[in-house]
Amino acid sequence: MGSVRFEQVTKRFGSVEVIRNMELSIEDGELVVFVGPSGCGKSTMLRLLAGLESVSEGRVYIGGRDVHMLEPKERDIAMVFQNYALYPHMTVRQNIAFGLKLSGLSKPDIERAVAEASSLLGLKELLDRKPRELSGGQRQRVAMGRAIVRKPQVFLMDEPLSNLDAKLRNHMRVEIRKLQQRLSTTMIYVTHDQVEAMTMADRIAIIDGGEVQQFGTPQEVYHRPANIFVADFIGSPAMNFVPASRTDERTLTMPGGLSVEIPAERAAQIDDADEVLLGIRPEHFQIANGASDDLITWSAPLEMCEPLGGEHLIHAGMGDSKVVVRAPGVWSGCESGMVPLAFDPELAHIFDPAGPCLSHGRAA
Structure with a gap:
C-alpha cells in the first residue's frame, strides 16, 4: 500500500x-x-x-x-x-x-x-x-x-x-x-x-x-x-480582488459607487465585517448588453487589451481598482476608450482582508 x-x-x-x-x-x-x-x-x-x-x-x-x-x-x-x-x-x-x-x-x-x-x-x-x-x-x-x-x-x-x-x-x-x-x-x-x-x-x-x-x-x-x-x-489570469465597504446589513459598496445587494444568508456569513474584498474570476465578467436587474453593470475605462486568438484579456478600471476580464471569442472594441462590463454578484467570493474566505460564490 x-x-x-x-x-x-x-x-x-x-x-x-x-x-x-x-x-x-x-x-x-x-x-x-x-x-x-x-x-x-x-x-x-x-x-x-x-x-x-x-x-x-x-x-x-x-x-x-x-x-x-x-x-x-x-x-x-x-x-x-x-x-x-x-x-x-x-x-x-x-x-x-x-x-x-x-x-x-x-x-x-x-x-x-x-x-x-x-x-x-x-x-x-x-x-x-x-x-x-x-x-x-x-x-x-x-x-x-x-x-x-x-x-x-x-x-x-x-x-x-x-x-x-x-x-x-x-x-x-x-x-x-x-x-x-x-x-x-x-x-x-x-x-x-x-x-x-x-x-x-x-x-x-x-x-x-x-x-x-x-x-x-x-x-x-x-x-x-x-x-x-x-x-x-490558482487561476490564470488570477482572481480579481475589489475592495468593498458595508453600508448596511445587506449592501456592499464598491469602487466607483457601485452597490451590491447580497442575500441574507451571505450577509450572515460575513458577520460584522465592515470592509471586505470581493473576489471575481476574470471569466465571470462579461461584456454588458444593457442594464440588468441580476447583474452589476458599469462603463469601464479600457487600459489594455490582449488578443489571444480564441479570447481577449481586457484590462479595465473599476473606480480606483483595476480588473482583468476574460472575453471569449472575437471582440472588436480594443480601440475604444470605454468598455461596458457586467458581473453576477452571486459568482463573487467575499474575503476578509486578512485572508480567510467568508462566503463562497456559486459555481458558474
Whole structure:
C-alpha cells in the first residue's frame, strides 16, 4: 500500500522553520501535487519523505510504516529530480538497469524489467543510445524508466518538466498522468506551475510559508478557495480582488459607487465585517448588453487589451481598482476608450482582508 502521511511534521534549518506542524494524508494510488511559490517548502516536504532530510519534529509514514528513522534506500520510493542525473557514459538500457543491477537482481529479470519499462515509455528504439543523443523529453522518460523498474510504493517527482520548453511540457504532463493511471501507483509531484497542478492532480496541496493553505481536488480549490492566497495563486489570469465597504446589513459598496445587494444568508456569513474584498474570476465578467436587474453593470475605462486568438484579456478600471476580464471569442472594441462590463454578484467570493474566505460564490 502506497499511502503517505505527515503527522505534525516540523522541519528547521538552524533557527529557520521551513515546515510548520504539517498534517497531510495521501491515499494509495493518488496523484497529489504540491504547488506553491519558490521557497514555500514543497521540495523540502518531498525530501523529508524521501529521507534526504530528517524531520525536526513529528513522524512520516509510507504504507502505514513509520519511516522517519529509515535510510532512503529502505523507504521503497523512487525519485525523479529536475536534473535527470543520467550517467553520460551509459546507454539508455544501462541507465534504466543500473539500480536493479546494484540490487543484485538476476540478468533475465533485469532484461525483462527494462523491456517492460521501455515499451511503456516508448523507448524501445532508443535503448542503445547515450544521453547526449537524446532530446530533453527523451531524457526525462529515461529518468522515469529508471524509477519505474524499481516498482516502488511511491513515486516522487521534483519539478521534472521545468527544463523543457512549453510545448514539450504540455505533452509530457499528459504522458506522466497517463503513466500514473496505468501503474496505479501513488505519485507526489512538486511544481510551482499551477497549470500543471490543475491538469494532473487528483488532489492539490497548496503550500505557502511551510503550511498547507488548502488540500483538495482541482475543482474544490478553484471554486471554493480557502483564503486570498489560494484564490490568487490558482487561476490564470488570477482572481480579481475589489475592495468593498458595508453600508448596511445587506449592501456592499464598491469602487466607483457601485452597490451590491447580497442575500441574507451571505450577509450572515460575513458577520460584522465592515470592509471586505470581493473576489471575481476574470471569466465571470462579461461584456454588458444593457442594464440588468441580476447583474452589476458599469462603463469601464479600457487600459489594455490582449488578443489571444480564441479570447481577449481586457484590462479595465473599476473606480480606483483595476480588473482583468476574460472575453471569449472575437471582440472588436480594443480601440475604444470605454468598455461596458457586467458581473453576477452571486459568482463573487467575499474575503476578509486578512485572508480567510467568508462566503463562497456559486459555481458558474
